[in-house]
Amino acid sequence: MYLSTKRALLLIGIIFSLTTFPGTLFAAGFDLVKFTTTPKTPGANESVLVLMNSFAVNLSTANITWYVNKEPIKNGMAEKSITVRTGDFGEQTIIDVIILTAEGQTLNKQLVIAPAEVDILWEAQTYTPPFYKGKALPSYKSMVRVTAIPRFNTLTSNPAEYYYKWTYDRIKGAGEAIGRNSIVIPVGYAGSSVPVDVETSLPGTEWKGAKYVAIPVSDPKVTLYEQAPLLGTLFHHALKQSTETTGTEFTVRAVPYFFSLDGLLNGELSYKWNVGNQYRQSEVDAQNLTLVRSGKNLESQTISLDVQNPKRILQHARVQGVISFTSQE
Structure with missing residues (x-):
């Protein structure tokens, strides 16, 4: 007896859940009508296409009325889309839709666009x-x-x-x-x-x-500066393609730009100096190269440098220049 009563109540519940009452269409636990917007996430002061679609309601035979911020904007048969313009950041655009189906049922739907x-x-x-x-x-x-x-x-x-x-x-x-x-x-x-x-x-x-x-994404580069004995690296003045000096020696400082920070801080960058066409062994500080005048007359030395990150092989830069020792006479 108890089992029969339970089955009867279950059957009544199923029939009730499937019954649609005249005048209003209920969405029993799921969305009967959905909105899509283009763009997907609208911004402020932007034109937005709002499209309505449904798997359960025949929108092609329904009379549809659109309201934007409570103002009626559009009405007609199968009017399934509307174009609106959003307000400033912090302003909501509230879109309400009333759908009257061919069967006489009414469905209300709302979309709120709030651009951040x-x-x-x-x-x-x-x-x-x-x-x-x-x-x-x-x-x-x-x-x-x-x-x-x-x-x-x-x-x-x-x-x-x-x-x-x-x-x-x-x-x-x-x-x-x-x-x-x-x-x-x-x-x-x-x-x-x-x-x-x-x-x-x-x-x-x-x-x-x-x-x-x-x-x-850019290429790294290396720039040459003068390394002064007392003042250190003269960052305010990068060396030109050709630099003149009256001293007996001149120290060049190589400064890399845009190489990975971890590689530089860990001392992983390699510096390969050439004077003329001869490889010059790195000094105690591989970023420095000291040139010494060999006589009193005008003398020029062509230098080049290749800097490379061995762990990121295409992080590479090359620079060259001419250091001219002017005559001391």
């Missing part, structure tokens, strides 16, 4: 000398730290509260998690660029943002 502003900063983990005013650039196989800074109003939001999803090289995932606002990624060959995408959202709200940046 996202800035991306990147910092190459490559070397630049003290007082260098430019930006360190990534070179072959060097690492780059990329940081996202999201906000949804004029004030900077707390990055730790946001959810982040990172992608680089278009298909390589770099992690996703709440508070993961920075990543470290490798780059490729010089002359190329590494595309980085981040999608961010504020859990529990409608705020969403996205940003794309292409990080350029």
Whole structure:
């Protein structure tokens, strides 16, 4: 008796859940109508195409009315899309849709577009000398730290509260998690660029943002400076292709730019000096080369230098120049 009653109640429950009452269409635990937007994550002051589709409702025979921020914008049969323009960062665009099906049923649907502003900063983990005013650039196989800074109003939001999803090289995932606002990624060959995408959202709200940046990859370089006995490296004046001196000796200092920071700090870079066509054995400090005048008359010495990171073989730079000892007479 108890089993028969239980089966009867189960049958009644199934019939009730499948019954659709006139006037309103219920979504029993799933979405009958879905929105897609182009672009996927709209930004501020941007034109957005909103498209509506359904697997359960015949939208092609339905009368559809669109409202944007409570204002009626569009109405008609099978009007399944609309183009809207978002507001400033921090402003929500609320889209309401009323669908009247051919069977006389009504379905309400809402989409909220809340664009968050996202800035991306990147910092190459490559070397630049003290007082260098430019930006360190990534070179072959060097690492780059990329940081996202999201906000949804004029004030900077707390990055730790946001959810982040990172992608680089278009298909390589770099992690996703709440508070993961920075990543470290490798780059490729010089002359190329590494595309980085981040999608961010504020859990529990409608705020969403996205940003794309292409990080350029450069060749490393090496620059020659005079190494003065008392003042040290004269960074304010790089040596030209041809440099003159009246002294009896002249010390050249080689300074690498944009080589991987770990390789330089670990002493892994190799320096190969040539004077004329002869290899010159490195001094105590491989970055220095001291030239000595052989007589009192005008004398020129051609020097060249190759710098290479043996662990990243294409991190290589070459420079050459002429040091002229002027006559002392």
